[in-house]
Amino acid sequence: MGLFLVVMTLTMCKNQPAATPSTPEEALAELIAGNERYVNEKSIHPHGNMDRVGETAPHQAPFAAVVGCSDSRVPVELLFDQGVGDIFVIRTAGNNVNSEMVMGSVDYAIEHLGVKLLVVLGHGSCGGVTGAISDGEEEHGNIGHLLATIRNDVSDYVGNIDSLDAAIRHHTQVQVERVVAYPHVAEKIANGELLVKKAYYDVNTGKVTY
Numbered sequence: 001m002g003l004f005l006v007v008m009t010l011t012m013c014k015n016q017p018a019a020t021p022s023t024p025e026e027a028l029a030e031l032i033a034g035n036e037r038y039v040n041e042k043s044i045h046p047h048g049n050m051d052r053v054g055e056t057a058p059h060q061a062p063f064a065a066v067v068g069c070s071d072s073r074v075p076v077e078l079l080f081d082q083g084v085g086d087i088f089v090i091r092t093a094g095n096n097v098n099s100e101m102v103m104g105s106v107d108y109a110i111e112h113l114g115v116k117l118l119v120v121l122g123h124g125s126c127g128g129v130t131g132a133i134s135d136g137e138e139e140h141g142n143i144g145h146l147l148a149t150i151r152n153d154v155s156d157y158v159g160n161i162d163s164l165d166a167a168i169r170h171h172t173q174v175q176v177e178r179v180v181a182y183p184h185v186a187e188k189i190a191n192g193e194l195l196v197k198k199a200y201y202d203v204n205t206g207k208v209t210y
């Protein structure tokens with residue numbers, strides 16, 4: 001009977017995440033812990049059931065926002081082991097924030113949703129940055145516009161594909177600098193209400209480093 005109760009309790013707790021982070025430090029700690037679970041194949045897939053869907057239907061209150069790449073190898077909720085209503089995710093190819101649509105989304109997360117943490121997540125082998133620094137036939141149209149926007153932020157690396165990884169990391173750094181340069185963002189950081197971090201996702205290991 002005792003063992004049965006233990007098994008039942010463990011089963012019921014399996015998908016229960018820690019309490020929702022209420023400070024920037026707690027938010028970062030939860031993303032770090034979630035990525036560790038993911039890397040170690042110990043994901044608990046929190047907040048993934050219909051109770052959670054119903055609970056969050058009236059309003060959302062994510063504790064963090066992530067600006068990541070659309071790359072199919074960088075599934076943001078999965079790699080941080082988060083669920084419905086946990087993180088506000090903005091994904092574009094190359095995770096560049098230099099557009100009204102992306103910055104508008106970032107502002108929405110910070111101003112209206114009150115996220116405690118904003119992560120700009122670059123990743124290894126990023127096709128967006130690769131395209132931006134590659135020599136070769138120029139892309140036109142929307143893809144050309146996208147690559148030109150990224151290229152502006154990694155101009156020192158154009159033509160030097162051997163430095164792709166450095167270019168990716170530099171590109172992420174530029175996005176963070178761009179976000180924190182906005183006075184309303186800087187004010188929240190100064191007040192201890194928000195943390196903005198750059199991060200790098202390794203497509204080989206699944207690990208996020210900050």
Ligand SMILES: [Zn+2]
Pocket residue numbers: 069070071093094095123125126127128129
């Ligand atoms: Zn990418």
